[in-house]
Amino acid sequence: MTDPQTITALSSEFAGISTSEFRGETRVVVPRESIYAVLEFLRDKRGFDFLADITCVDYLNYRDAEDRFGLVYVLASTASNERVNLRVFLNEPDLSVPSAVPLWEGANWMEREVWDMFGIRFEGHPDLRRILLPDEFTAHPLRKDYPLQGRGERHNFPVLQRATS
Amino acid sequence: MAIEVPENVVVSKLDSLANWCRKNSLWPMPFATACCGIELMATAASRHDLARFGAEVMRFSPRQCDLMIVAGRVVMKMLPVLQRIWQQMPEPKWCISMGACASTGGVFDTYSVVQGIDRFLPVDMYVPGCPPRPEQLIQAVIDLQDEIQRRGTLSGREFQTRARQEPKRALVELPIVTVPRGAGRLSHGTLH
Numbered sequence: 001m002t003d004p005q006t007i008t009a010l011s012s013e014f015a016g017i018s019t020s021e022f023r024g025e026t027r028v029v030v031p032r033e034s035i036y037a038v039l040e041f042l043r044d045k046r047g048f049d050f051l052a053d054i055t056c057v058d059y060l061n062y063r064d065a066e067d068r069f070g071l072v073y074v075l076a077s078t079a080s081n082e083r084v085n086l087r088v089f090l091n092e093p094d095l096s097v098p099s100a101v102p103l104w105e106g107a108n109w110m111e112r113e114v115w116d117m118f119g120i121r122f123e124g125h126p127d128l129r130r131i132l133l134p135d136e137f138t139a140h141p142l143r144k145d146y147p148l149q150g151r152g153e154r155h156n157f158p159v160l161q162r163a164t165s
Numbered sequence: 166m167a168i169e170v171p172e173n174v175v176v177s178k179l180d181s182l183a184n185w186c187r188k189n190s191l192w193p194m195p196f197a198t199a200c201c202g203i204e205l206m207a208t209a210a211s212r213h214d215l216a217r218f219g220a221e222v223m224r225f226s227p228r229q230c231d232l233m234i235v236a237g238r239v240v241m242k243m244l245p246v247l248q249r250i251w252q253q254m255p256e257p258k259w260c261i262s263m264g265a266c267a268s269t270g271g272v273f274d275t276y277s278v279v280q281g282i283d284r285f286l287p288v289d290m291y292v293p294g295c296p297p298r299p300e301q302l303i304q305a306v307i308d309l310q311d312e313i314q315r316r317g318t319l320s321g322r323e324f325q326t327r328a329r330q331e332p333k334r335a336l337v338e339l340p341i342v343t344v345p346r347g348a349g350r351l352s353h354g355t356l357h
Contacts, residue, residue: 133277134242141276149274154241157285160248162256162324 002026096121117142184317194230199237201264208299238266
Protein backbone atom coordinates (compact mmCIF):
# COMPACT_ATOMS: atom_id res chain seq x y z
CA MET A 1 0.00 0.00 0.00
CA THR A 2 1.08 3.50 -0.69
CA ASP A 3 0.64 6.16 1.96
CA PRO A 4 -1.76 8.87 0.62
CA GLN A 5 0.67 11.45 1.98
CA THR A 6 3.29 10.22 -0.46
CA ILE A 7 0.93 10.84 -3.36
CA THR A 8 0.04 14.27 -2.03
CA ALA A 9 3.66 15.18 -1.56
CA LEU A 10 4.51 14.00 -5.08
CA SER A 11 1.63 15.90 -6.65
CA SER A 12 2.53 19.11 -4.88
CA GLU A 13 6.22 18.79 -5.67
CA PHE A 14 6.04 17.82 -9.34
CA ALA A 15 3.84 18.80 -12.24
CA GLY A 16 2.18 16.32 -14.55
CA ILE A 17 1.77 13.50 -12.03
CA SER A 18 -1.29 11.31 -12.34
CA THR A 19 -2.20 8.37 -10.14
CA SER A 20 -4.54 5.45 -10.29
CA GLU A 21 -5.24 2.54 -8.00
CA PHE A 22 -6.04 -1.06 -8.75
CA ARG A 23 -6.48 -3.78 -6.12
CA GLY A 24 -4.58 -1.84 -3.54
CA GLU A 25 -1.62 -1.06 -5.78
CA THR A 26 -0.99 2.56 -6.59
CA ARG A 27 0.37 3.49 -9.96
CA VAL A 28 1.96 6.87 -10.45
CA VAL A 29 2.53 8.06 -14.00
CA VAL A 30 5.53 10.36 -14.14
CA PRO A 31 6.62 12.49 -17.10
CA ARG A 32 9.93 11.42 -18.49
CA GLU A 33 11.65 14.71 -17.74
CA SER A 34 11.12 14.46 -14.01
CA ILE A 35 11.66 10.74 -13.37
CA TYR A 36 15.10 11.13 -11.89
CA ALA A 37 13.97 13.96 -9.62
CA VAL A 38 10.93 11.93 -8.54
CA LEU A 39 13.09 8.92 -7.69
CA GLU A 40 15.50 11.10 -5.76
CA PHE A 41 12.63 12.80 -3.93
CA LEU A 42 11.05 9.49 -2.96
CA ARG A 43 14.34 8.07 -1.76
CA ASP A 44 15.51 11.07 0.23
CA LYS A 45 12.27 12.63 1.47
CA ARG A 46 9.82 9.74 1.67
CA GLY A 47 12.09 6.91 2.84
CA PHE A 48 11.87 4.64 -0.19
CA ASP A 49 15.25 3.05 0.34
CA PHE A 50 14.76 -0.04 -1.79
CA LEU A 51 14.44 -0.28 -5.57
CA ALA A 52 12.58 -3.55 -5.98
CA ASP A 53 12.41 -3.73 -9.77
CA ILE A 54 12.79 -1.96 -13.05
CA THR A 55 10.94 -3.49 -15.94
CA CYS A 56 9.16 -2.48 -19.09
CA VAL A 57 5.92 -3.12 -20.98
CA ASP A 58 5.50 -2.85 -24.73
CA TYR A 59 2.03 -1.53 -25.55
CA LEU A 60 2.24 -2.11 -29.29
CA ASN A 61 -1.16 -3.38 -30.56
CA TYR A 62 -2.57 -2.91 -27.08
CA ARG A 63 -6.12 -1.71 -26.98
CA ASP A 64 -6.52 1.98 -26.08
CA ALA A 65 -2.80 2.43 -25.65
CA GLU A 66 -1.44 5.85 -26.49
CA ASP A 67 2.25 5.24 -25.88
CA ARG A 68 4.57 2.51 -27.02
CA PHE A 69 6.62 1.64 -23.95
CA GLY A 70 5.82 1.84 -20.26
CA LEU A 71 8.89 1.76 -18.06
CA VAL A 72 8.03 0.55 -14.56
CA TYR A 73 9.87 1.29 -11.34
CA VAL A 74 8.79 -0.53 -8.18
CA LEU A 75 9.99 1.16 -5.02
CA ALA A 76 9.66 -0.06 -1.46
CA SER A 77 10.38 1.33 1.96
CA THR A 78 11.89 -1.17 4.34
CA ALA A 79 10.94 1.01 7.34
CA SER A 80 7.23 1.48 6.67
CA ASN A 81 6.53 -1.40 4.21
CA GLU A 82 5.21 1.19 1.82
CA ARG A 83 5.29 0.44 -1.89
CA VAL A 84 4.80 2.52 -4.98
CA ASN A 85 4.81 1.78 -8.70
CA LEU A 86 6.11 4.48 -10.99
CA ARG A 87 5.50 4.40 -14.70
CA VAL A 88 7.18 6.41 -17.41
CA PHE A 89 5.77 6.31 -20.94
CA LEU A 90 8.27 6.40 -23.79
CA ASN A 91 7.86 6.62 -27.51
CA GLU A 92 10.13 6.02 -30.45
CA PRO A 93 12.48 7.35 -31.59
CA ASP A 94 13.64 8.86 -28.32
CA LEU A 95 13.87 5.91 -25.96
CA SER A 96 16.14 7.17 -23.25
CA VAL A 97 15.75 7.96 -19.57
CA PRO A 98 18.32 8.96 -16.99
CA SER A 99 19.89 6.02 -15.22
CA ALA A 100 18.98 5.34 -11.59
CA VAL A 101 22.39 3.87 -10.76
CA PRO A 102 23.57 7.00 -8.89
CA LEU A 103 20.59 6.52 -6.55
CA TRP A 104 20.56 2.75 -6.19
CA GLU A 105 23.50 0.56 -7.16
CA GLY A 106 21.06 -2.28 -7.69
CA ALA A 107 19.61 -0.53 -10.72
CA ASN A 108 22.68 -1.49 -12.69
CA TRP A 109 21.74 -4.99 -13.81
CA MET A 110 18.01 -4.25 -13.99
CA GLU A 111 18.64 -1.44 -16.43
CA ARG A 112 20.94 -3.67 -18.43
CA GLU A 113 18.16 -6.23 -18.67
CA VAL A 114 15.63 -3.65 -19.84
CA TRP A 115 18.15 -2.43 -22.41
CA ASP A 116 18.75 -6.00 -23.54
CA MET A 117 15.12 -6.93 -23.93
CA PHE A 118 13.46 -3.64 -24.93
CA GLY A 119 16.20 -1.36 -26.15
CA ILE A 120 15.52 1.45 -23.69
CA ARG A 121 18.66 3.55 -23.25
CA PHE A 122 19.64 4.62 -19.77
CA GLU A 123 21.71 7.77 -19.99
CA GLY A 124 24.59 7.84 -17.57
CA HIS A 125 24.62 4.10 -16.96
CA PRO A 126 28.20 3.04 -16.17
CA ASP A 127 28.17 -0.13 -18.28
CA LEU A 128 25.17 -0.50 -20.56
CA ARG A 129 25.85 -3.88 -22.18
CA ARG A 130 23.59 -6.82 -22.88
CA ILE A 131 23.18 -8.95 -19.79
CA LEU A 132 21.25 -12.04 -20.91
CA LEU A 133 21.60 -12.41 -24.66
CA PRO A 134 24.87 -12.92 -26.52
CA ASP A 135 26.78 -9.78 -27.41
CA GLU A 136 26.34 -10.36 -31.13
CA PHE A 137 22.54 -10.30 -30.84
CA THR A 138 21.23 -7.29 -32.73
CA ALA A 139 17.55 -7.10 -31.78
CA HIS A 140 15.57 -6.50 -28.61
CA PRO A 141 13.38 -9.59 -28.50
CA LEU A 142 10.77 -8.68 -25.89
CA ARG A 143 9.42 -5.98 -28.15
CA LYS A 144 6.08 -6.98 -29.55
CA ASP A 145 7.19 -6.47 -33.14
CA TYR A 146 9.93 -9.04 -32.76
CA PRO A 147 8.87 -12.25 -34.55
CA LEU A 148 8.19 -15.25 -32.34
CA GLN A 149 10.48 -17.53 -34.28
CA GLY A 150 13.55 -15.36 -34.32
CA ARG A 151 15.41 -13.64 -37.10
CA GLY A 152 17.94 -16.36 -37.84
CA GLU A 153 20.05 -15.67 -34.78
CA ARG A 154 19.67 -19.29 -33.77
CA HIS A 155 21.45 -20.55 -36.85
CA ASN A 156 24.69 -18.66 -36.98
CA PHE A 157 26.80 -21.52 -35.71
CA PRO A 158 29.16 -23.94 -37.43
CA VAL A 159 27.87 -27.47 -37.96
CA LEU A 160 30.20 -29.97 -36.33
CA GLN A 161 30.88 -33.43 -37.69
CA ARG A 162 32.89 -36.21 -36.19
CA ALA A 163 36.51 -36.30 -37.15
CA THR A 164 36.78 -38.81 -39.96
CA SER A 165 39.92 -40.69 -39.21
CA MET B 166 43.66 -76.51 -43.21
CA ALA B 167 42.23 -76.64 -39.75
CA ILE B 168 44.11 -75.12 -36.85
CA GLU B 169 43.90 -77.00 -33.63
CA VAL B 170 42.62 -74.68 -30.84
CA PRO B 171 42.00 -75.61 -27.23
CA GLU B 172 38.40 -75.65 -26.02
CA ASN B 173 38.66 -72.50 -23.92
CA VAL B 174 39.79 -70.27 -26.80
CA VAL B 175 37.28 -68.15 -28.74
CA VAL B 176 38.12 -66.81 -32.17
CA SER B 177 36.74 -63.42 -33.08
CA LYS B 178 37.49 -60.32 -35.09
CA LEU B 179 39.51 -57.51 -33.59
CA ASP B 180 36.78 -55.01 -34.54
CA SER B 181 34.18 -56.98 -32.70
CA LEU B 182 36.38 -57.35 -29.63
CA ALA B 183 37.14 -53.63 -29.52
CA ASN B 184 33.48 -52.77 -29.93
CA TRP B 185 32.54 -55.18 -27.18
CA CYS B 186 34.97 -53.35 -24.90
CA ARG B 187 33.74 -49.95 -25.95
CA LYS B 188 30.04 -50.62 -25.64
CA ASN B 189 30.28 -52.03 -22.15
CA SER B 190 32.25 -49.15 -20.70
CA LEU B 191 30.65 -46.00 -22.00
CA TRP B 192 31.70 -43.01 -19.94
CA PRO B 193 28.95 -40.42 -20.14
CA MET B 194 29.42 -36.69 -20.11
CA PRO B 195 26.26 -35.37 -18.44
CA PHE B 196 25.33 -32.15 -20.22
CA ALA B 197 22.24 -31.50 -18.13
CA THR B 198 20.64 -28.10 -18.56
CA ALA B 199 17.03 -28.62 -17.49
CA CYS B 200 14.53 -31.03 -15.97
CA CYS B 201 15.80 -33.92 -18.12
CA GLY B 202 18.94 -33.66 -16.02
CA ILE B 203 16.94 -34.74 -12.97
CA GLU B 204 15.85 -37.88 -14.79
CA LEU B 205 19.44 -38.40 -15.86
CA MET B 206 20.47 -38.29 -12.21
CA ALA B 207 17.68 -40.72 -11.36
CA THR B 208 18.94 -43.03 -14.09
CA ALA B 209 22.38 -43.09 -12.55
CA ALA B 210 21.06 -43.49 -9.02
CA SER B 211 20.43 -46.72 -7.18
CA ARG B 212 16.90 -47.62 -8.29
CA HIS B 213 17.54 -47.61 -12.02
CA ASP B 214 21.29 -48.02 -11.74
CA LEU B 215 22.91 -47.26 -15.06
CA ALA B 216 25.93 -49.16 -13.74
CA ARG B 217 24.21 -52.37 -14.81
CA PHE B 218 25.03 -51.35 -18.36
CA GLY B 219 28.54 -50.19 -17.71
CA ALA B 220 27.79 -46.50 -18.15
CA GLU B 221 27.87 -45.27 -14.59
CA VAL B 222 31.13 -43.32 -14.66
CA MET B 223 29.82 -39.80 -15.14
CA ARG B 224 32.82 -37.62 -15.80
CA PHE B 225 32.66 -33.88 -15.67
CA SER B 226 35.71 -33.51 -17.82
CA PRO B 227 34.93 -34.08 -21.50
CA ARG B 228 38.44 -35.38 -22.06
CA GLN B 229 37.58 -38.54 -20.13
CA CYS B 230 34.24 -39.20 -21.80
CA ASP B 231 33.04 -40.92 -24.92
CA LEU B 232 29.27 -40.48 -24.63
CA MET B 233 27.64 -37.10 -24.35
CA ILE B 234 24.11 -37.08 -22.96
CA VAL B 235 22.51 -33.73 -23.74
CA ALA B 236 19.62 -33.47 -21.32
CA GLY B 237 17.52 -30.36 -21.60
CA ARG B 238 17.10 -27.35 -23.81
CA VAL B 239 20.14 -25.65 -25.25
CA VAL B 240 19.96 -21.91 -25.77
CA MET B 241 22.03 -20.17 -28.38
CA LYS B 242 24.30 -18.72 -25.73
CA MET B 243 25.02 -22.25 -24.53
CA LEU B 244 25.57 -23.82 -27.93
CA PRO B 245 29.21 -22.68 -28.36
CA VAL B 246 29.91 -24.24 -24.96
CA LEU B 247 28.23 -27.47 -26.01
CA GLN B 248 30.21 -27.57 -29.23
CA ARG B 249 33.47 -26.93 -27.45
CA ILE B 250 32.77 -29.73 -24.98
CA TRP B 251 31.95 -32.03 -27.88
CA GLN B 252 35.20 -31.13 -29.59
CA GLN B 253 37.16 -31.79 -26.42
CA MET B 254 35.92 -35.36 -26.18
CA PRO B 255 38.29 -37.92 -27.65
CA GLU B 256 37.28 -40.12 -30.55
CA PRO B 257 35.40 -42.39 -30.84
CA LYS B 258 32.45 -40.61 -29.28
CA TRP B 259 28.71 -40.81 -29.34
CA CYS B 260 25.87 -38.47 -28.49
CA ILE B 261 22.46 -39.09 -26.98
CA SER B 262 19.93 -36.30 -27.35
CA MET B 263 17.66 -36.75 -24.35
CA GLY B 264 14.17 -35.32 -24.30
CA ALA B 265 12.02 -33.23 -26.59
CA CYS B 266 13.92 -29.99 -26.05
CA ALA B 267 17.37 -31.26 -26.92
CA SER B 268 16.01 -33.12 -29.94
CA THR B 269 13.64 -30.54 -31.42
CA GLY B 270 13.49 -27.50 -29.18
CA GLY B 271 10.26 -28.81 -27.65
CA VAL B 272 7.71 -26.18 -26.79
CA PHE B 273 10.40 -23.51 -26.72
CA ASP B 274 10.17 -22.24 -30.27
CA THR B 275 11.52 -18.85 -29.28
CA TYR B 276 14.28 -16.52 -30.32
CA SER B 277 16.85 -18.00 -27.99
CA VAL B 278 16.39 -21.78 -27.96
CA VAL B 279 18.20 -23.97 -30.48
CA GLN B 280 15.66 -26.08 -32.34
CA GLY B 281 17.38 -29.42 -31.92
CA ILE B 282 21.06 -29.94 -31.26
CA ASP B 283 21.29 -32.22 -34.29
CA ARG B 284 21.41 -29.11 -36.43
CA PHE B 285 24.90 -28.45 -35.13
CA LEU B 286 26.15 -31.76 -33.69
CA PRO B 287 26.06 -35.37 -34.81
CA VAL B 288 23.48 -37.25 -32.72
CA ASP B 289 23.29 -41.04 -32.50
CA MET B 290 20.22 -41.64 -30.35
CA TYR B 291 17.16 -39.55 -29.68
CA VAL B 292 15.11 -40.13 -26.55
CA PRO B 293 11.53 -38.88 -26.78
CA GLY B 294 9.67 -37.67 -23.73
CA CYS B 295 9.25 -34.58 -21.65
CA PRO B 296 11.17 -35.57 -19.63
CA PRO B 297 11.83 -39.22 -20.57
CA ARG B 298 11.58 -41.90 -17.93
CA PRO B 299 14.88 -43.40 -16.79
CA GLU B 300 13.84 -46.63 -18.50
CA GLN B 301 13.75 -44.78 -21.81
CA LEU B 302 17.24 -43.44 -21.33
CA ILE B 303 18.45 -46.91 -20.40
CA GLN B 304 16.79 -48.21 -23.56
CA ALA B 305 18.67 -45.59 -25.56
CA VAL B 306 21.96 -46.64 -23.97
CA ILE B 307 21.21 -50.29 -24.78
CA ASP B 308 20.30 -49.40 -28.36
CA LEU B 309 23.48 -47.40 -28.66
CA GLN B 310 25.44 -50.39 -27.36
CA ASP B 311 23.84 -52.56 -30.04
CA GLU B 312 24.70 -49.98 -32.64
CA ILE B 313 28.31 -49.79 -31.50
CA GLN B 314 28.61 -53.56 -31.58
CA ARG B 315 26.97 -53.86 -34.97
CA ARG B 316 28.47 -50.93 -36.86
CA GLY B 317 31.57 -49.94 -34.96
CA THR B 318 35.00 -50.27 -36.50
CA LEU B 319 38.44 -49.79 -35.07
CA SER B 320 39.24 -47.18 -37.69
CA GLY B 321 36.06 -45.21 -37.10
CA ARG B 322 34.98 -45.87 -40.68
CA GLU B 323 31.33 -45.99 -39.64
CA PHE B 324 31.35 -42.28 -38.81
CA GLN B 325 32.69 -41.55 -42.27
CA THR B 326 29.93 -43.50 -43.98
CA ARG B 327 27.35 -41.94 -41.71
CA ALA B 328 28.57 -38.47 -42.52
CA ARG B 329 28.20 -39.34 -46.19
CA GLN B 330 24.73 -40.80 -45.81
CA GLU B 331 23.19 -38.00 -43.80
CA PRO B 332 23.72 -34.67 -45.44
CA LYS B 333 23.37 -31.55 -43.35
CA ARG B 334 19.86 -30.52 -42.72
CA ALA B 335 18.99 -27.28 -44.49
CA LEU B 336 19.37 -24.55 -41.95
CA VAL B 337 16.31 -22.57 -42.75
CA GLU B 338 14.14 -20.84 -40.24
CA LEU B 339 10.41 -20.84 -40.71
CA PRO B 340 9.15 -17.78 -42.59
CA ILE B 341 8.83 -14.73 -40.43
CA VAL B 342 5.37 -13.31 -39.98
CA THR B 343 5.92 -9.58 -40.05
CA VAL B 344 3.88 -7.36 -37.81
CA PRO B 345 3.47 -3.84 -39.12
CA ARG B 346 5.74 -1.70 -37.08
CA GLY B 347 3.71 0.64 -34.91
CA ALA B 348 4.11 4.35 -35.29
CA GLY B 349 5.65 6.26 -32.45
CA ARG B 350 2.26 7.47 -31.31
CA LEU B 351 -0.30 4.69 -31.55
CA SER B 352 -3.74 5.47 -32.81
CA HIS B 353 -6.22 5.82 -30.01
CA GLY B 354 -8.68 3.03 -29.37
CA THR B 355 -7.67 0.68 -32.15
CA LEU B 356 -7.66 -3.04 -31.70
CA HIS B 357 -5.38 -4.60 -34.26
